[in-house]
Amino acid sequence: MIKTNRLILRKFRNDRTDMNSLLTILSDEAANKFLPWFPLTTLADVKQFYEERILPMYQDHPANQNYYWAICIEGHDFPVGLINVAGNEAHDLGFVLRKEFWNLGIVAEAAEGILDFLKSEGMSYVTATHDARNLRSGKVMIKLGMTYQYSYHEQWQPKDIPVIFKMYQINLAEPEAPAYQGYWEEHSEHFI
Numbered sequence: 001m002i003k004t005n006r007l008i009l010r011k012f013r014n015d016r017t018d019m020n021s022l023l024t025i026l027s028d029e030a031a032n033k034f035l036p037w038f039p040l041t042t043l044a045d046v047k048q049f050y051e052e053r054i055l056p057m058y059q060d061h062p063a064n065q066n067y068y069w070a071i072c073i074e075g076h077d078f079p080v081g082l083i084n085v086a087g088n089e090a091h092d093l094g095f096v097l098r099k100e101f102w103n104l105g106i107v108a109e110a111a112e113g114i115l116d117f118l119k120s121e122g123m124s125y126v127t128a129t130h131d132a133r134n135l136r137s138g139k140v141m142i143k144l145g146m147t148y149q150y151s152y153h154e155q156w157q158p159k160d161i162p163v164i165f166k167m168y169q170i171n172l173a174e175p176e177a178p179a180y181q182g183y184w185e186e187h188s189e190h191f192i
Helices: 016-027 043-058 106-120 135-143 182-186
Strands: 007-010 067-073 079-085 092-097 125-131 147-156 161-171
Touching: 007 106, 016 043, 016 079, 016 092, 043 067, 067 106, 079 106, 092 106, 106 135, 125 135, 135 161, 147 182, 161 182
Parallel strands: 092 125
Antiparallel strands: 007 067, 067 079, 079 092, 125 161, 147 161
16 A cells, blocks of 8 residues: 555556446546547446456566556545556556546656655666657656656557657666667657
8 A cells, every 4th residue: 555645556456446447447438538448338347357467467477567557546445446567577656546536746746655655665767658649648757857858659548549659768766878779669650
């Protein structure tokens, strides 16, 4: 659990409150427009999402550095969003927030708490990507002190749409460390 000024970041629970909250978050078309999945429509879809995407992140072994947090407003024990950092080489930060909580600085506050935690855990850097049309996410990345590195084109699945992603990075251990090159190398159409 991570506590910030206004937020509690905790593991998702497989209970009625969290599953219903997750359905509210993941069924909203506006909140999910730029995410790598289609909006979910049923509680059964949410439980499958939890079992396939979130629960594996909680597997407890030393090599696993996958993190998935429920974003809760302090004093209210129901998630209003989610935020994660992938345990792969990219250490990619991702987030989604219910639209009625947009423009309140909640994602930035949650991410700042997570970056502090990851730095204390010895993670050297974190990346984040956003669809070039999703300016709101880009502003969050800049607010976090992340620096734009490059862009790349991807035929995004499962939505099967062409997307230009902008990749940002923040170095937590070595300020002058080079940019993560995985997305650059993976996608032939890339540019600065």
